[in-house]
Amino acid sequence: MTNEELQVLVETISLQYFQRAFKHKASFNRRLRTTGGRYLLHTHNIEINKTYYDALGKDELIGIIKHELCHYHLHLLNRGYQHKDADFKNLLKMVGGPRFCSSLPMQQKKEQKKKIIIYKCLGCKQRYTRRKRMNTTKYVCGKCRGKLELEEIRSVVI
Structure with a gap:
């Protein structure tokens, strides 16, 4: 999946589940290590960890996108967008997004x-x-x- 395909997927999920347009940029970021994705407050862009898509598939990717879109839409509406906020928890439950992303399969450590x-x-x-x-x-x-x-x-x- 390319960044362009990811952008289209994020826009369609935003319209389908949130009934709001996603007007910013969504892209893969291979440098993310410990998280499935992140919402950038200053630019309103969303970055997704490509490793999760490669290892766990499209269903996990859609869950991560829903989670990040909850941050995105709540932040733009000046409502509680942080994990601890009730607005965030309620919206996440409504759209069926995961609170945390699944863990990646353990990669065998190489002998150093x-x-x-x-x-x-x-x-x-x-x-x-x-x-x-x-x-x-x-x-x-x-x-x-x-x-x-x-x-x-x-x-x-x-």
């Missing part, structure tokens, strides 16, 4: 490997662990000012 680099002083045998490589000709041991040597590079699974 971090590289650990260990340097050793040739004089006092002090060991230093680093995440990035360093120039051993430029740096010396902080304890005895001896020369440093690369001892080993490990990959640690976190």
Whole structure:
């Protein structure tokens, strides 16, 4: 689904369920992570999380749009548009919108490997662990000012 198709869908849902026109912009925003959508107070635009549409389908998308349109229309009518307001709760119930969006299916966490680099002083045998490589000709041991040597590079699974 494209942004243009989303715009048309939001306009039709607004007319069908709220009997009011949606006169602003609706678009997908892939940067949204923790929410299904958001209504922007200053611009009156609506942004929808595309991940919810991809994972849960059109029914979930319609629910998110109804929720955001409740914020939109109540705000423009100077009525209680916040989640805590009775106006918002009543309108949401009337149009059949969800109070919260469904949770996304759990994505398997990938095993993260971090590289650990260990340097050793040739004089006092002090060991230093680093995440990035360093120039051993430029740096010396902080304890005895001896020369440093690369001892080993490990990959640690976190």
